[in-house]
Amino acid sequence: MTLSLRHHIDLLTSPDPVMMVSVAAVKGSTPREVGAFMLVTRNRTAGTIGGGNLEHQVTRRVVDAFAEQLDGKSDTAMLPNGEIVRFPLGPGLGQCCGGSVEVGFHLLDAGQKADLGDVLSEIASEPVSQSGRWVMLPVAGDAGGLHIAASDSLQAGMLASGFGTERGGIVTINGAETLCLRLDEALTPMWIFGAGHVGQALVSALAPLPFDVHLIDSRDDYLDRVKGENLHIHQSDKPQDEVADIPAGAHVLILTHNHALDFDICRAALMRGDLGFVGMIGSQTKRARFVRRLSDRGLGAAEIGRLTCPIGIQGITGKQPVVIAASVAAQVLSVREAQMAQNQTTKAASDGVG
Template sequence: MLNQSTTGFHQLSWAQAAAHLDSQQIDYVIVTVIKTLGSVPRASGTKMLVSLTDIYDTIGGGHLEYKAIKKARELLGQTNSEPFIEQFKLGANLGQCCGGQATVLFEVMHSHSLKLDVYGAGHVAQALMPIIQHLPVQIRWIDSRKEVFPAKVDPRITVVVDEDPTEQAKLADANTASLILTHNHQLDFALVQTILTRNDALWLGVIGSETKAKRFAYKLSHRDFSPEQIKQMICPVGLPQIQGKLPMEVAVSIAGQLISLYQSWSKQQKSDHNPVEKAELSATTPNMETTE
């Protein structure tokens, strides 16, 4: 699917889309035709913008555009942000009759915000979202049930409906924080197993009790997960000093922990560009995986 959030083509130009996605802190790739030879659909300088869920503008359509979109999304799944150039022959290989050649530049534009995937759209998640939507955090809200989402969701939050939420866990960017709040313990465990198998999560929180945490740890140990991997799972999630079982009480507890995570992450990002500050921070900042 080329566009997940709209039917047909977007009305925004690639430049308008870039400004919009920057404001939403969403990663994207600028695809530019930089050189042409012979007959091609579009001239040099033509641009298109590709995100994980949508495309804006066009470099001429057809198989050339399809291959360019596929390549752009492959690059979005990588940590390397270096520009990439590829040459496409518009003959038999791409099924286009133009017969020319197009050289295409791919520029990956990664946002520098913390990424948070929230699985489950039940009562706790719905109480949590109005709190954390004001943080400068890129949030994906994921559930298999379209009907459980509120009628109106803040535009800063990306709603994802997937019959199998574990597929979204497989597609998540590296260094994403994941919060599991689903209605189903079996799904919770499948998500935990998928995220820990990837071994690249920034943080993993799971709603539940001490009993649930012990049960999950036991099952994970019998699936060859190491003690270090299992320790990455924070369950019960939330600040222990905030008690209560009402959805809003649980949401406030989780929000406090997420704010602590975000603040630690922000300090780390700043220190990575300042060696002196980085040394000072490493001696004073708790590990983000165990911040409570």
């Protein structure tokens, strides 16, 4: 179960009152991104908004409010609910990030706990790659309760035009300020061709990371050995034909047992032109040979330039499958983060923000 969702679900199914604490907005350097959230009860927490003194102070505020309510010193109405509170991350909090965080506080009633628990259970059992699930929470002073929607709904479409990141933020919906948080991880589709030793190690390395992994091989016996989260198994006698079904923006890693098959998959992937990353295991010699053959088959410099081979980050030279997998996982995670930052910058520019 990814993202420690088991802990979130356990809290939501307990009889204790639950406060949803979230990062509503950020400025400057901060320990977590917009949309990060945690759940707080009288004596337990699940998730994190960045740790450190910020999280300690926020948690203490909620726990103290719960304690006063339990002692009869205040009622539920006095608990922070729908508030957005700004915390500068400076000397006052003993943190030197230099930015500031706006933190949202939302007390969940029994129905909201059940709704949130249900959707987190769905995400845990069937992760979403691109569609996404959102929770919408009213900001203090505005009517309405917690609402959950998929990103292809009308309201989620309004969200997409309201802020520059898919991780959440405060937008105006139907005239009311609303805090919107993405509940899943916006997993990036990752297609791995080859279920050999390195392919198996990559599945394990990518399991806790924000990728929705598809593993393709012609060999049933190799595929039968692989288990993992966010994993889809595809047996195909012609793996190169599967390239046409890969969604735009997906990442592709090519590491089959056959160089001729590597070439066919590589050529098909590079001809797509809309994939986020195309990487292939191999040496500089293999790359040079493939570049010549790709050029002979009519691919231009721009298409060939989209190929990353060898794969992995500089400085890691170990050949063990687990070492290669760790190096490649770091590389594709770096590519993913850069692409997300570029998408945010592009959207901000198109919206006239800057």
